[in-house]
Amino acid sequence: MEEYIFARRRMGMKFGLDRVRKLMAAAGDPQRSYRTVHIVGTNGKGSTTAYLAGILQEMGYRVGRMTSPHLLHYRERAAVNGEWIPESEVVEFVETFRDSIEQFRATFFEITTVMSAWYFRKAGVEVVSAEAGLGGRLDATRLLDGGITVFTGVEIEHRRILGPTEAAIATEKVAMAKEGSILVAYTQKPEVEEAIASAVAGRNLRRVVPEPSPFAPLPGGYQPLNAGLAVAAAGLLSGRPAEEVLEVFRNSGRSFRWAGRIDLREGEPPVLFDVAHSPGSMAGLIEYLGRERALPVPAVVGFLEDKFWREMTLQMKGVFEPVVATTPLNERSLPAEILVKEFRRHGIEALCQDDIGKAMDTARGMTRDLLVVTGSFFVTGEAMLHAWRCGWIRLPERGEEPHQLFRSGRDVDTPEMTDL
The missing domain is CATH 3.40.1190.10 (Mur-like, catalytic domain)
Structure with a gap:
């Protein structure tokens, strides 16, 4: 249905x-x-x-x-x-x-x-x-x-x-x-x-x-x-x-978790997922990274074409590198081949991989420290599922599954992963 x-x-x-x-x-x-x-x-x-x-x-x-x-x-x-x-x-x-x-x-x-x-x-x-x-x-x-x-x-x-x-x-x-x-x-x-x-x-x-x-x-x-x-x-x-x-x-x-919002997942490497998709929210992510990590860090990035993606790629200079540009799973997506050119125009080392799963696999080989995924709900969610299914991020809390990434308040029972 x-x-x-x-x-x-x-x-x-x-x-x-x-x-x-x-x-x-x-x-x-x-x-x-x-x-x-x-x-x-x-x-x-x-x-x-x-x-x-x-x-x-x-x-x-x-x-x-x-x-x-x-x-x-x-x-x-x-x-x-x-x-x-x-x-x-x-x-x-x-x-x-x-x-x-x-x-x-x-x-x-x-x-x-x-x-x-x-x-x-x-x-x-x-x-x-x-x-x-x-x-x-x-x-x-x-x-x-x-x-x-x-x-x-x-x-x-x-x-x-x-x-x-x-x-x-x-x-x-x-x-x-x-x-x-x-x-x-x-x-x-x-x-x-x-x-x-x-x-x-x-x-x-x-x-x-x-x-x-x-x-x-x-x-x-x-x-x-x-x-x-x-x-x-x-x-x-x-x-x-x-x-x-x-x-x-x-x-x-104490039991709150909201997936995809400066959401650090332990794994090999650890991955920080954030759905930042506007200059303001991207500034928040960058401020956090600048306070917590040595920069730049590798990233998988994809935008919708109706967002302020040119401004955000400029914000990323000195923060994310190398970048794997990818294409969100949405009819309003910005093609990765256009995005990668914008990154390169700003002097940011960037690769193009249209498929989100393949972009994640490519980026995984670039670091053992931290990988960031950002730019869109439609990139972040698919990337999170890919990393979980491939077994290279851990969801450690009580056998946590993707349905349980949204807990708020008291602990609740959740459907099985097969429902996905």
Whole structure:
């Protein structure tokens, strides 16, 4: 059934809420059965979403987690208390609502959003931590009934869809917040602050400015900011004081893991996987490496063509070398042969290997110290699976398998690897 859902990608992205509203109604408007916290922004949405889900789960809530895109498997996009939606539930949803999907011409993301909402109700979820897609004002996840919106910040992305400036993008993102609801956001640069202030005044929002968290389970200089957003949102939703929420977060963080985010895996050689795919997130990865490692280090890199890949290749000078350029498994991929020329233009030693698995094998022979994989979800996830299947990275924690790379909060049972 996942093949059927993936086939809807051929329809492309169609913005507007009419189709998803009709499909949600056909499913019985399941989003009205629980509370939702929306997470919007450019960078840090995934980790903030996961932090919040982990905190709420540790508090005793039954928590739905909605994320995108997926790293290893489609079913990770919808999880309840850390467990991915079962294949049987995907099959049931498609079989039950196929006629409505066809009638309303629902897109891939719209189907996934409604299926997640439907499954969360069926699973008895009390609260959902939901990562938005591009949006936003016209994002399918806006149909979820959210009283709290978390804004992680913006940088230029998807200009054709969201606008040419950070202020325009912020306006689209913050439009997720409904009339009279709560907006959690740090103080931003002046032009973004102006967009936020306009939204707060125009929709009678309550603005909450959090404090960075003194504790963050994930490495990276920006993670205390993401953690602070999650702690603030959890406190607002639960009514608990910040000190108590932070203590809960410390407890949940002891078993926290979020695959592909400055994710160091021991092996021969060790591999650092990071999904950085914008100049801002790449700067975070580079800052971490500069603090922790002698540079440069070898890397496998691939980008989507609609990202700021030229800027990111320039950022990599003096950080990654040699580089094996590869091609993401996505229809919007930047061909490796174009990327390798850009690296060489900046004087960076680079090889071209279109196939991600072969790129990993090539890069493995370049180092015994550390290999970095970055540039895209679609490179990082495939590279991680290749290294695991070939047995040259170890997943040491309790016989850990790829399904268990996304634990948050209390330990949970997970499906078998054969489900992949």
